[in-house]
Amino acid sequence: MADSDDTNSLQGLGAHLWGAVKGALIDEDPIAAARRAKLQAAAPAAAAPEAAPAAMSPMAQALMAQVLSKATAYTALTEKLVPLETIVVDERTRYQAAYALIKSSRSVDQVVQAIAMQHLPALEAETARFGAQLEDKERQEIGARSQELQTLTANIDTAAQQVSRLREDAEARIRQIEATVARDRERQALLTRDIDAKRHELAGVQRQFDAAATSVAQALAAAKATVLRHLA
Numbered sequence: 001m002a003d004s005d006d007t008n009s010l011q012g013l014g015a016h017l018w019g020a021v022k023g024a025l026i027d028e029d030p031i032a033a034a035r036r037a038k039l040q041a042a043a044p045a046a047a048a049p050e051a052a053p054a055a056m057s058p059m060a061q062a063l064m065a066q067v068l069s070k071a072t073a074y075t076a077l078t079e080k081l082v083p084l085e086t087i088v089v090d091e092r093t094r095y096q097a098a099y100a101l102i103k104s105s106r107s108v109d110q111v112v113q114a115i116a117m118q119h120l121p122a123l124e125a126e127t128a129r130f131g132a133q134l135e136d137k138e139r140q141e142i143g144a145r146s147q148e149l150q151t152l153t154a155n156i157d158t159a160a161q162q163v164s165r166l167r168e169d170a171e172a173r174i175r176q177i178e179a180t181v182a183r184d185r186e187r188q189a190l191l192t193r194d195i196d197a198k199r200h201e202l203a204g205v206q207r208q209f210d211a212a213a214t215s216v217a218q219a220l221a222a223a224k225a226t227v228l229r230h231l232a
Contacts (some may be wrong), residue, residue, distance in 0.1 A: 067122045072114035073106040 080098035088094040
């Protein structure tokens with residue numbers, strides 16, 4: 001791979017990494033990661049001559065591919081390293097063998113500078129781009145929901161105030177109706193007593209009239225008898 005100042009127009013980090021997010025979250029489950037770390041810590045120190053690098057998550061792999069997408073002295077070295085991984089076990093020997101293949105056109109300083117001056121800045125640029133895209137995602141996916149949430153909260157507060165006012169109005173109306181009913185009940189009791197008194201009074205008059213009518217009837221009967229007795 002030759003050095004080139006033209007940046008390869010690979011897919012941007014956002015589109016390149018969003019698809020890896022779910023896999024990264026699944027692979028890097030905190031419980032599984034803790035369990036794996038515990039098992040690695042408990043393994044005998046002599047199990048491997050060199051500490052194996054931690055496995056990258058899908059997101060980290062995608063980010064690394066993006067950061068190394070530009071051809072540099074370091075990527076020239078890594079191109080030679082990959083085929084040797086399954087052949088040369090010792091890391092130092094593997095690096096020396098890979099460098100021997102590019103040393104005619106790449107110095108060690110160039111390889112180191114490529115990491116410091118090209119790939120690390122690329123990582124910083126991708127980090128900034130990811131932050132901007134994350135903010136855009138937040139505006140798209142959270143902004144509308146936040147606005148709806150604020151609207152719903154305001155509506156709920158307004159409705160609660162309306163309910164409170166309606167409850168106060170209803171309670172005032174209930175008190176008014178209850179007062180009216182109390183007055184009506186007092187009037188009802190008074191009228192009931194008046195009706196009973198009038199009925200009792202009229203019943204007395206009726207009895208007096210019946211007695212008078214009986215007396216008149218008896219007097220008339222006696223008068224009839226007298227007339228018949230004296231004049232018949």
